Amino acid sequence: MNNQPRHPTPSQTVGPFFRVCLxxxxxxxxxxxxxxxxxxxxxxxxxxxxxPVDDALVEIWQIEGERGLSAFGRLGTNEDGWCEFxxxxxxxxxxxASHINVCIFARGLLHxxxxxxxxxxxxxxxxxxxxxLVPEARRPTLIAKSDGTTPARWMFEVHLQGACETVFxxx
Amino acid sequence: xxxxxxxxxxxxxxLHYPPYQSTRLRAPSQPLVILPERLADLAAxxxxxxxxxxxxxxxxxxxxxxxxxxxxxxxxxLLDESARPISGALIEVWQxxxxxxxxxxxxxxPAPLDPNFTGAGRVLTDGAGRYQFTTIRxxxxxxxxxxxxxxPAHIHFSVFGRSFEHRLVTQMYFPGDPMFAYDPIFQSIxxxxxxxxxxxxxxxxxxxxxxxxxxxxxxxxxxRDATPFESVR
Numbered sequence: 001m002n003n004q005p006r007h008p009t010p011s012q013t014v015g016p017f018f019r020v021c022l023x024x025x026x027x028x029x030x031x032x033x034x035x036x037x038x039x040x041x042x043x044x045x046x047x048x049x050x051x052p053v054d055d056a057l058v059e060i061w062q063i064e065g066e067r068g069l070s071a072f073g074r075l076g077t078n079e080d081g082w083c084e085f086x087x088x089x090x091x092x093x094x095x096x097a098s099h100i101n102v103c104i105f106a107r108g109l110l111h112x113x114x115x116x117x118x119x120x121x122x123x124x125x126x127x128x129x130x131x132x133l134v135p136e137a138r139r140p141t142l143i144a145k146s147d148g149t150t151p152a153r154w155m156f157e158v159h160l161q162g163a164c165e166t167v168f169x170x171x
Numbered sequence: 172x173x174x175x176x177x178x179x180x181x182x183x184x185x186l187h188y189p190p191y192q193s194t195r196l197r198a199p200s201q202p203l204v205i206l207p208e209r210l211a212d213l214a215a216x217x218x219x220x221x222x223x224x225x226x227x228x229x230x231x232x233x234x235x236x237x238x239x240x241x242x243x244x245x246x247x248x249l250l251d252e253s254a255r256p257i258s259g260a261l262i263e264v265w266q267x268x269x270x271x272x273x274x275x276x277x278x279x280x281p282a283p284l285d286p287n288f289t290g291a292g293r294v295l296t297d298g299a300g301r302y303q304f305t306t307i308r309x310x311x312x313x314x315x316x317x318x319x320x321x322x323p324a325h326i327h328f329s330v331f332g333r334s335f336e337h338r339l340v341t342q343m344y345f346p347g348d349p350m351f352a353y354d355p356i357f358q359s360i361x362x363x364x365x366x367x368x369x370x371x372x373x374x375x376x377x378x379x380x381x382x383x384x385x386x387x388x389x390x391x392x393x394x395r396d397a398t399p400f401e402s403v404r
Contacts (some may be wrong), residue, residue, distance in 0.1 A: 003254045006391040009368055010360045011183045012342040013191075015327060017273040021265035021291035021331055047198040055277075061213050061335055070335070072216030101213060105340055108193030110184035110359050112340060130210055138201075160197050170203040171211035171336050 004050070014105035016055045023057055023076035031073045031087035032064065040153040041117070041144065045077050045104060048161030052081025054107040062090040062099075089119070089152075093150045094126045095129035104158060113168040118143050134167050141166040181362030190355035192316050213335035221261065221293070226292035230264075230306035236287035240269025240307030242383040245343070245371065248300045249330065251394030256300025257337070262390075263293040263302055263329040271310030271324075280312050305383065311350060323350035323357060330390055337392040344370045345386070 014022070041060065045053040059074040075083035090098050101112045118125060118144050125131060131139055141164060144156040158166045186198035231238040245264075249257045267273050267290060270282040274289045288307070296302050309324050325342040332338070344357065351357050351366075360366045368391075377385020 005252055006250055006254050006389070007365065007368060008182050008252055008393045009339060009341055009391045010365045011339060012327075012356060012369070014329075014340045015342075017267075017275040017278060018265060018327065018329075020274050020289055021263050021293075021327070024291070026227075048200075051196075053197070061216065063213070070214045070216045079303050097356075101335065103338065106197060108191070108195075108197035110186060110188060110191065110194065110356070112338065113186070113199060130206060133204055144194075161200055164334065165199055167201070167203050168199050169206050169211065171206050171208055 003171045011110060012113075013107060013110050014057055016107045018057055018105075019076055019167055022074065029083065029085050030116065031060070031062070031071045031085060033063070033086075035088040037089050038151045039087060039089050040151070041087055041100065042153065042155045043083055043085070043102060043117075045106070046081055046156045046157060046159050046164075047108075048159075050162070052078060052079070053090045053106055053160070054079045054081060056081070056104055059105075060084050060085055060087065060089075061101040063081070063093065064085065065091060071170040073111035090123065096130065097122045099128075099130075102156070102158065104160075109160075113160070115158065115166050115168050116142055117154075119154060120145050131168075138165075138167050182365045184359035184361070186357065190317075190361045191359055203382075211336065215331050215333050215335070215337065217258065221247070223261075223293055223295055228292050228302070228304045230266075230288065230290060230292045230304065233287070233289050233291075238268070238288035238307050239285045240288075240310075242305070243308050244303060244305050244379065244383050244385045245326065245388055246301065246303035246374075246377055246385070247387050247389040249296045249302065249332065250300060250389060250391050251332065251337070252391060253394050255393070255394070256294050256296070256298075256329050258298045258300055259331050260296045261293065261329075261331045262296060262302045263291070264306070264326050265291045265310055266306065266309040266326045267324075269307050269310050271312035282310070282312070282364070307386075308345070311348075316355060321353070321380055323348040323354050328390065330392065331393040337394075339390070339392050340378075341390070342369060343388050346370055346373055 017116040045056040056077045099116045104111045144154040268285045272282040330339040371386035371388040374385045374387040
């Protein structure tokens, strides 16, 4: 077996028929059970025409406490474009504000797109190094809003395209 | 403005690709914001709640009875761009049945369902980054992208590597498929050589006598410390 560098494998769309494999288990919407503080993170995917995306796969990746690992969840969206995770508010990173990475796959996305969700009540938002890279006018697209209930229920709308298009990242 | 994911020029499709109609309202139109690596660093998830069982990589026997179709073995290695194997990584696959129909409520193609085939499998790579599935060759199927549109036969792959940046969802195709030329999803990959990397190779050494045809398919995820082939940024 040679160890020559290899070219990467191209991405292709997840297509519309992934549910039997990637979104068959509702338990995959529960992250770090028992870890406080508990939150609900409701995520909605909307297309460039304002219609809900009812066949998206949404993954959340977040830092898990002291172990330096990632907690992971994934769900398919429902007919109104929503999916709802139960998780914990992630710890505050060394620099910046608490956040969760959100990865979106769907028919029509030839490569997945990813973004970050921050929390509107976080007083570290103004010192976050990633938000600082984003044009100020677009920063609100990365901030979830709470409906004020307890335990906290946070809502995050992802606009794939259009006037209020969400900021997506690459590394 | 750049709307391409920048890893290996010509490797990944652009997000906006009009011949694939579903991209028109779903592809972001603003440029991606590039993060320094230290800000995007996240380890791959721990699979402690996946409870992967022996046999989950055999799609032909999921429901006790045998699936209909040409039995095949698909195997390969999961590597980073430096050709280092990635062990203990989750690979999941899903596919249409031999008649070209998915086990899915919204697949309305009037082809027969196979009661013994759900078309989903999963496996963890071994210490050398190897994986293997036993399945049946999927059928081609029609879709409504354009007049008389058919997808070439393919198996969907979902791959986790060591980190968030390794995440990959792709499709594996079969050699010599006459539908490649007409398929906008396959053709969305700019570089012809990159397209060929999604085509499995018939492999006599994987072929089991009197049992199943073998195809090899290696998967290479982008690697942070990989040797760059092309100027990509």
